[in-house]
Every structure is written in C-alpha cells, then in structure tokens.
Amino acid sequence: xxxxxxxxxxxxxxxxxxxxxxxxxxxxxxxxxxxxxxxxxxxxxxxxxxxxxxxxxxxxxxxxxxxxxxxxxxxxxxxxxxxxxxxxxxxxxxxxxxxxxxxxxxxxxxxxxxxxxxxxxxxxxxxxxxxxxxxxxxxxxxxxxxxxxxxxxxxxxxxxxxxxxxxxxxxxxxxxxxxxxxxxxxxxxxxxxxxxxxxxxxxxxxxxxxxxxxxxxxxxxxxxxxxxxxxxxxxxxxxxxxxxxxxxxxxxxxxxxxxxxxxxxxxxxxxxxxxxxxxxxxxxxxxxxxxxxxxxxxxxxxxxx
DNA sequence: CATGCGTGGGG
DNA sequence: TCCCCAAGCAT
Numbered sequence: 001x002x003x004x005x006x007x008x009x010x011x012x013x014x015x016x017x018x019x020x021x022x023x024x025x026x027x028x029x030x031x032x033x034x035x036x037x038x039x040x041x042x043x044x045x046x047x048x049x050x051x052x053x054x055x056x057x058x059x060x061x062x063x064x065x066x067x068x069x070x071x072x073x074x075x076x077x078x079x080x081x082x083x084x085x086x087x088x089x090x091x092x093x094x095x096x097x098x099x100x101x102x103x104x105x106x107x108x109x110x111x112x113x114x115x116x117x118x119x120x121x122x123x124x125x126x127x128x129x130x131x132x133x134x135x136x137x138x139x140x141x142x143x144x145x146x147x148x149x150x151x152x153x154x155x156x157x158x159x160x161x162x163x164x165x166x167x168x169x170x171x172x173x174x175x176x177x178x179x180x181x182x183x184x185x186x187x188x189x190x191x192x193x194x195x196x197x198x199x200x201x202x203x204x205x206x207x208x209x210x211x212x213x214x215x216x217x218x219x220x221x222x223x224x225x226x227x228x229x230x231x232x233x234x235x236x237x238x239x240x241x242x243x244x245x246x247x248x249x250x251x252x253x254x255x256x257x258x259x260x261x262x263x264x265x266x267x268x269x270x271x272x273x274x275x276x277x278x279x280x281x282x283x284x285x286x287x288x289x290x291x292x293x294x295x296x297x298x299x300x301x302x303x304x305x
Numbered sequence: 306c307a308t309g310c311g312t313g314g315g316g
Numbered sequence: 317t318c319c320c321c322a323a324g325c326a327t
Contacts, residue, residue, distance in 0.1 A: 002323040005323080006312095008314090081325090083323090083325085148323060158315085
C-alpha cells in the first residue's frame with residue numbers, strides 16, 4: 001500500500017484490509033477480485049492484483065511465509081528494491097538500504113546535488129549513499145525509518161523545517177539557499193487528452209458494471225462500462241441510452257473527456273453489441289464499493305442516477 | 306531506460 | 317484553478 005501512496009491514505013485502509021486478509025494463505029485461498037474490491041479507491045490497482053499473485057506464491061512455494069532474502073523477495077510480483085529493503089531491514093533487522101522519495105530528497109539536499117532524482121546515474125548514487133548510511137548504523141530498522149521520517153516530517157518538499165533538522169549544519173542545500181529547488185524537477189510529461197463514452201445503467205436497484213480489459217486503463221477493474229472514442233460515433237449505445245452529462249476525469253497519464261449516457265435494462269444489450277465478450281454484470285448499488293469510488297462515482301453522480 | 310499506472314491533499 | 321507529489325514497480 002505504501003508504494004507511491006501517502007502513509008495517511010494507507011493507514012485508513014490497513015486495519016480493514018488486514019481483517020479481510022489476515023494471512024498470505026487466507027488471501028491466496030480467496031479470489032483476486034476480493035482483493036481488488038478491498039483495494040478500491042487506493043489507486044494503482046496492479047498492486048492489488050500483484051499482491052494476490054504474491055500470496056499464492058507464498059502459499060505454494062514458501063509455506064505461507066515471507067522469504068527473508070533479497071533474491072527471493074525481488075522475484076515476487078510487485079516487490080522491488082524499495083519494498084524488499086524495507087522488509088529486510090525493518091522486519092528482519094538486516095543491513096539493507098531503503099531509498100524512497102523522502103530519502104532521495106534528504107540525500108540530494110544534504111549533498112547539494114541539483115540533478116533530478118531520476119536522472120542517471122543519480123538513483124545509483126542514492127542507493128550507495130543509503131547503503132553506507134545504514135551500514136554505519138547500530139539498528140538498520142531505526143536508521144532507515146529515521147531517514148524516511150526525516151524526509152516526511154522535517155525535510156519536506158516545500159518549506160522544510162531546517163530549524164528542527166539534526167543535520168542542518170552539514171546540509172549543502174541549506175548553506176546555499178537551494179532547499180526550494182532541490183530536488184530539481186524532472187522534465188514534465190504532457191497529459192494526453194482522450195475522449196470516452198460511459199454508460200450509467202440502472203435497473204431495479206442494480207447497476208451495470210463491466211470488467212476492464214487487461215492491459216488497458218484500469219485493467220481488471222469493475223467499472224461503469226466505458227469506451228474510448230475512436231471514430232466519430234454519435235450514439236455509441238444506439239437508442240437504448242440518452243445523453244446525460246459531460247465530465248472530465250484525470251489519471252496520472254491522461255485527461256479523459258467523458259460523455260455520460262444513461263440507460264436502463266436495455267443497456268446490457270447495447271454494450272454487448274459494442275464489445276464482443278465484454279464481461280458485464282449487474283451488481284447491487286447498496287453493496288458494491290465500486291459505486292462509491294473513483295471514476296464510477298463521478299459518472300453516476302453526473303448522470304443523476 | 307522512458308513510460309504508464311490512481312487518487313487525494315496541499316500550496 | 318492548476319500543479320505538485322506521495323514509504324514504486326513492471327515493461
């Protein structure tokens with residue numbers, strides 16, 4: 001959960017999530033969609049799907065336990081250098097470094113390095129520095145936690161609290177007045193614009209949802225049926241739906257301009273004509289978490305259903 | 306190695 | 317309103 005997600009967002013979900021999946025075996029014995037459902041709203045849903053796959057690897061190959069070696073951890077789906085380092089150092093007390101966004105910011109400021117944190121060879125430099133740091137520490141867990149926490153609480157992206165910083169005296173960014181420009185911003189990518197149709201389709205308290213195709217935006221998620229506009233289709237769902245609203249929705253990579261259509265029991269057939277084999281299902285509005293989250297919630301609200 | 310992947314809060 | 321960014325990873 002903590003991969004590229006603020007601690008406070010993860011904390012909100014953690015207790016519930018752990019009650020649902022108290023052990024790797026319990027998750028492995030359940031379905032992927034159960035995990036994705038519990039994850040809904042957190043974003044980056046590949047993490048949820050990876051986690052379910054990971055649980056099955058633990059069940060089938062490691063007796064339901066987490067292997068405590070770098071090699072084994074890095075081979076698990078969704079586990080990279082950061083996650084493996086965190087598990088080994090914080091859980092296992094091993095001398096392994098962690099570099100997250102916070103740590104990178106602290107190191108670059110201390111060094112007065114004005115390069116973007118993702119520009120080669122900066123990442124390797126950061127891992128080496130963090131490796132020397134944790135090697136010199138009595139407790140790898142405390143050292144790594146402390147370094148991340150320093151970045152999160154004191155050496156913040158804007159307005160760092162240098163007056164409270166234990167290493168302010170040896171910080172080059174501080175000495176040169178560069179704390180606001182380090183770390184340097186990397187080249188910005190333009191958010192591409194796409195046009196989509198969405199179908200808000202309600203019948204007797206149930207809502208039509210469709211599973212997004214793997215490899216596309218929101219792959220594997222259960223959402224209000226959505227189609228990307230490719231040609232110049234005026235009425236993508238025929239006469240079965242009426243135009244209800246227009247909404248804009250941003251993801252990290254693109255801005256979606258969505259034409260929202262409203263329909264009833266006829267909607268499923270309209271979707272079926274558009275998409276061969278689209279996995280649609282009617283779900284209860286009251287008990288389905290998808291209804292209250294993300295793009296689906298926005299579309300339903302805009303459609304007034 | 307550059308890019309894609311969500312969402313929500315803060316400035 | 318708009319941009320930045322968050323306990324990254326896979327491809």
